Amino acid sequence: MTIQSAFQHEEKRLEDVLSHIRIQLRAIGPRYTGDDFTEQMIDLQTEQRRQRLEVSHREPYFGRLDFQEDAKSEPTPLYIGKAGVAHEQTNDLLVIDWRAPVASLFYAFSGGEDPVTYESPDGEIGGTIHLKRNLMVREGKLDRLVDSYVRGQEDESVTDEFLLYRLGESKDNKLRDIVSTIQQEQDRIIRTDKNKAVFIQGVAGSGKTTVALHRLAYLLYQYADRISAERMVIFAPNRMFLDYISGVLPELGVGDIKQTTYTEWAIEQLQKTVRIDDNADSLAYWFEQPRKREEMERSPGRLKGSMLFKQAVDAKLEAVEATLLPQQPFEPIEGMVLTPDTVQSWMLTDESSEPLMRRRTRLVSRLKRWFESEWKSRRMTDSKLKAKANARLNAFSKKIPSFTATQLYASLMDDESVAALLPAEDRTSTKKRMKQGTAAPEDLAPLVYIQLRLFGSDQPTYDHVVIDEAQDYSPFQLESLRLCQRRPSMTVLGDLQQGIHGYAGIHSWIELTALFDLDDSGYFELDRSYRSTMEIIEFANQVLRGMGDGVKPATPVFRSGEPVEVVSCEEMERLRLVKDSIQAWTEDGAYRTIAILGRTAKSCEAIWEHLTAAGLKASLVRSKQEAYGGGLTVVPVYLAKGLEFDAVLIADADAAYYGPDDAKLLYVGCTRALHKLKLLHAGTLTSLIQPQD
Structure with missing residues (x-):
């Protein structure tokens, strides 16, 4: 035929x-x-x-x-x-x-x-x-x-003709489904058994986010009688990213899946008893100038997100439970005695799997029922005597202390085990924040963990959890989410090569996979990049040379394009060259989405103002922005992760902006481009880029 x-x-x-x-x-x-x-x-x-x-x-x-x-x-x-x-x-x-x-x-x-x-x-x-x-x-x-x-x-x-045809298409402002071009290695992950924590190490452009979303659709189809969309949740790095991926699930016929960020979810779990400290904006601190890897390793995010810190929290909770009950007998009236052993047995046998403060509430109710039963069995009628007995009962109940998560967390800062982990300055500032009802991002995981251990959650357990950009999560964050499932059912995805939040995230997947039994987890690698041309991927791989993260470099599909441009200029010419490049790309009409990536929020604002004055319609992405509109966009490089554009111009690939420890950040910038990549630098070119022939 x-x-x-x-x-x-x-x-x-x-x-x-x-x-x-x-x-x-x-x-x-x-x-x-x-x-x-x-x-x-x-x-x-x-x-x-x-x-x-x-x-x-x-x-x-x-x-x-x-x-x-x-x-x-x-x-x-x-x-x-x-x-x-x-x-x-x-x-x-x-x-x-x-x-x-x-x-x-x-x-x-x-x-x-x-x-x-x-x-x-x-x-x-x-x-x-x-x-x-x-x-x-x-x-x-x-x-x-x-x-x-x-x-x-x-x-x-x-x-690969059909795949290459689809990859060559221009981008709009939303992530698309890949159902027509799912590859064999992606399909294997999508169809993995539900009752596992599936970890996906995927290079930039490997389709790991879309694989995770398609996995949700598959699980709902395959296990329709056992799971529901309402009991699934997707965690993304920010609201703008959630807006970017928002069209995929509806197109696959899936709705009603909760989509949130870890910060929003944590504050919800804490019943809004804390708010994020406006002065604790880690993005501004860690990205507005180069930071040394050693400094990141000692950061509060790394320390408070570690399993060592979780062990200190667990020890605190165990100590609280061990000393919670009074050791004296309770005698509301003469001859009516309740021994400490009996109270202890009630605490241990009455719903012993329940969170601690729920058991405390249940115990106080049982004490009241015990007294009423004893009072009736003795046929006592003296109202004044009963009033005095009730007063003693209330006094005895108050000896069983009740804690909030913030109170217990603040008191934890005085423990010797924490003093050995955290500097005094951080412990003091943490206690101050707890009194003010605020929290730094690194406080949220231990706070939520304590909240769930003390009170549990008012929400149903999750049938499945998706965590995107998981290389930026701490082990403690994952532990807090594990408490919200009866058994592991997760899709955890990310790329160590894009781990730009080293002050809070992981350096190896073992930090997260070790939290699960081998039978309850699976690990997959996606090293084939479908996003960018061969020239862009090979250029980006060179940026990461010598990083030694144990992750395979990205392998591009055979889709060739234009060479990557690296252009030197004088500082006073930088803005003009940015404008000229964008005007040429815009007039060419080949690119629907164009991004200019700057190193800092301040430099991006200057670029945006210059373009606007020249009559170019551009949007400026700021921290905490909730939507990405497509077209021409100016965005700090550290906010561009997860997005992709037809063409990308990195405006400041200078040695002053990208030091030896900023390879992952520059790699993120380069791998945002599908078809065209250009870099400008004034003065010395960053050492992360090899001189062009």
Whole structure:
């Protein structure tokens, strides 16, 4: 069959499927507006189905796999899409959901005539692949067809053609789903068992964030009867990043998953009893000028986020519990005696797995019930005597102290074990913050951990937790999240090579993986970068030369582009050259998203003002910004992590701005670019960049 005849065949088949989708959409009636709860739930399910059908009408499928099961005489064409679509009368599948077991063949198969298998609910199914076809459908129209495999006609040159075509497209201001181009190594992670803490080390542009989001969609499909979207949570580094990834899950038909930052979540867990200290802005301190690695290692974030500090917190909690109960007998009236051993046994046997302060509350209630029972059994009626007994009961209850998380955390600063870890200045400032009801970012993990150990959480446990940019998390942060699950079910992803928050994050994945038993965890590496051209990736890899983090350098897909430009200029010319470069890129029209990365917030503001005065429409990204609008953007390099742009201009690649310990920061800047990268420097070029030939 020629390409033309195949295209015509697929167009006809596409129109047939679209006609069935339209029939099903027309059959859905108007929304229910009454008060009946059952009808409301039915309407909600119907509305979700309507939304899935509307997505399918725009792009019903993206792939075709002709699979011949063993013992069958002919192959069956299987069309793979974002959502399954069945015939409205026969219920035969017109489109197979990409998460279905058989669809795994589409992602796992890379050619060859050997038999293949997949795991179905009924066991292993074997067979042979006759055709693997990529299809691009946009707004109900077939735009592109690529056969990546035809049995008996091996042609490796077309294997990556469809992938390279998609990678070459321009970016907008939102992260896109990758369901049509999921690679074999990515699919293996997505389909990993639910009851594991999955750690993903992924180089810049390896698709780790989208893999994590697709994993959520897969888990909801595969374990629909055991987990729910409402009991999942995504942790991202900031609100702007959450806005950037916000379109992926709805496009995959998934909603109602909580998306937050660790700071917001922690303050919520602490019931807003603390607020972040405005003077504790670690971003400004750590990034506005180069910092030595030794200084980062001694930072409060590293110390308070360590497992040594957690051990000190655990010891404090154990000491509080051991001394919580009075050692004297309680005698509300003469002859009515409650021994310390009895009180202790009540504390230990009454819901002993409950948090400490909940058990304290339960114990106080039991003391009251004990007294009332004893009073009645003795048939006592003296009201004055009972009033005195109740006063003694209240006094005895007060001897069982009640703590808040901030009170216990402040008192922890006086313990010898903490004095051996933290400098006196930090311990003093911590106690001061607790009195003021404020907290530094590094205080949140121990505070939340103490809160959960004392009071538990008012929220249901999480079915699954996703942590993005996890290289910037401390072990203590992960421990606080572990308390919110019955058993480990996490997707923890990041890149040690982008660990720019070394003052708070980890230096090795072992710091986090060691928190889990081997049977409860899995570790994956994604070292293939799909974002940038070969020239950009090879340039960025050179920036990291000699870092020695034990992480493989990024391997680019075979997508060549323009060479990386490194341009020297005089300081007084810098702003003009930035403007001239952007004007040329803008007039060219090849790039939908352009970023200018500056080393500091102040330098970015100066660039933005210069561009605005020249009539260029640019947006300036500031700390704590909640949305990224696309187009032309000026952003401090330390706020650009997680984003990507068609073209990137690094405005100040000077030795004065990027010292030997800033390799990861410059690497982050370089790897934001998909197609074009240019660096300017005035005076001495940073030693992180090798001289260009």
